Amino acid sequence: MSIRPAPSERSLTEMSRDRLRETLAALGEPKYRADQVYKWIFARGVRDFDAMTDVPKALRQKLVEGGYTIGRVYVERVRESVDGTRKVQFRLSDGAAIESVLIPMPGGVFTQCVSSQVGCAMDCQFCYTGKLGLSRHLTAGEIVDQVVTARAAVPPEGRIDHVVYMGMGEPLHNFDAVAESIGSLCDKDGVALSHKRITVSTSGLVPQIDKLGQTAPVNLAISLNATTNEVRDRVMPVNKRWPIEALLESVRKYPLPPRRKLTFEYVLLGGVNDSDEDARRLLKLLRGMAARVNLIPWNPFSGPAYERPSDERVRAFQRILLNRGLTATVRVTKGLDIDAACGQLGERPAA
Ligand code: SF4
Incomplete structure (x- = not known):
């Protein structure tokens, strides 16, 4: 790894709120969904998409299938x-x-x-x-x-x-x-x-x-x-x-x-x-x-x-x-x- 590693492209933990919104927009999701996911990761500290109970199952599935991860x-x-x-x-x-x-x-x-x-x-x-x-x-x-x-x-x-x-x-x-x-x-x-x-x-x-x-x-x-x-x-x-x-x-x-x-x-x-x-x-x-x-x-x-x-x-x-x-x-x-x-x-x- 280089002395200044690039953030992982698929880690949601590496994303600013704006980047998370862009990422989810590319998956066809509205801004408020990105905000929900953001809160789960940074305010509540969850590491598992399944714990995001107010996020639709279809989106959780898309994130898993897309190779997205939580936690650095x-x-x-x-x-x-x-x-x-x-x-x-x-x-x-x-x-x-x-x-x-x-x-x-x-x-x-x-x-x-x-x-x-x-x-x-x-x-x-x-x-x-x-x-x-x-x-x-x-x-x-x-x-x-x-x-x-x-x-x-x-x-x-x-x-x-x-x-x-x-x-x-x-x-x-x-x-x-x-x-x-x-x-x-x-x-x-x-x-x-x-x-x-x-x-x-x-x-x-x-x-x-x-x-x-x-x-x-x-x-x-x-x-x-x-x-x-x-x-x-x-x-x-x-x-x-x-x-x-x-x-x-x-x-x-x-x-x-x-x-x-x-x-x-x-x-x-x-x-x-x-x-x-x-x-x-x-x-x-x-x-x-x-x-x-x-x-x-x-x-x-x-x-x-x-x-x-x-x-x-x-x-x-x-x-x-x-x-x-x-x-x-x-x-x-x-x-x-x-x-x-x-x-x-x-x-x-x-x-
Ligand atoms: S960690 Fe802080 S105190 Fe230690 S060598 Fe680096 S700058 Fe100096």
């Missing part, structure tokens, strides 16, 4: 952490594996962290996925289907109410499919999320940040992780192309809807970027922005040796930001026991 990702395994986080491993039609994480939030809802690529090309040094390299981009259908399919892994009283593009891959490296998937996730007859419940996280692809701002009013998160170009060049090679100044200039222009803030993720690597001096530089860099900082003590994986900073160091770093009025939270590490924490996603080789 297949749940292979769900692991549940002691803290309620669930890691869902999906198998794709070409045999590749991706992961998605369901994070329990107050009120019985879940935030889903979706993947946008198989592996990642960005090579951030603190990230397990980065160590895998990029195998291929996901199609829009494969991204959306992670959300549709993961509902089965949520307890009956819960629901997925926020989607964050922070799983495997750099979403803005796969811009077109990600933009299309956002459009599908927000369709009111399908998954029906609002843009304000979607967050795209990037390592800092500047031209695509500008493009995203013109495309969809979603929340933006920047994976910053350093306060000098010298350190950021080392831990995030993307910085050599778009250094901190260029990144922040583009972020300052991002058309944030009123009352929303930009999120800056900052993985704290012991002895690398976690000093008081770093905290003070961070304050300076973000001065004047509607921003919040999410501090993430590094999650170990069997890769290069960084150190997780002590809890005291993390608190001291956070205090410096808070004392100057910057919203700064420490991400509670979830799913560590099932390798579902930030930077840990990716299929492990068999033992």
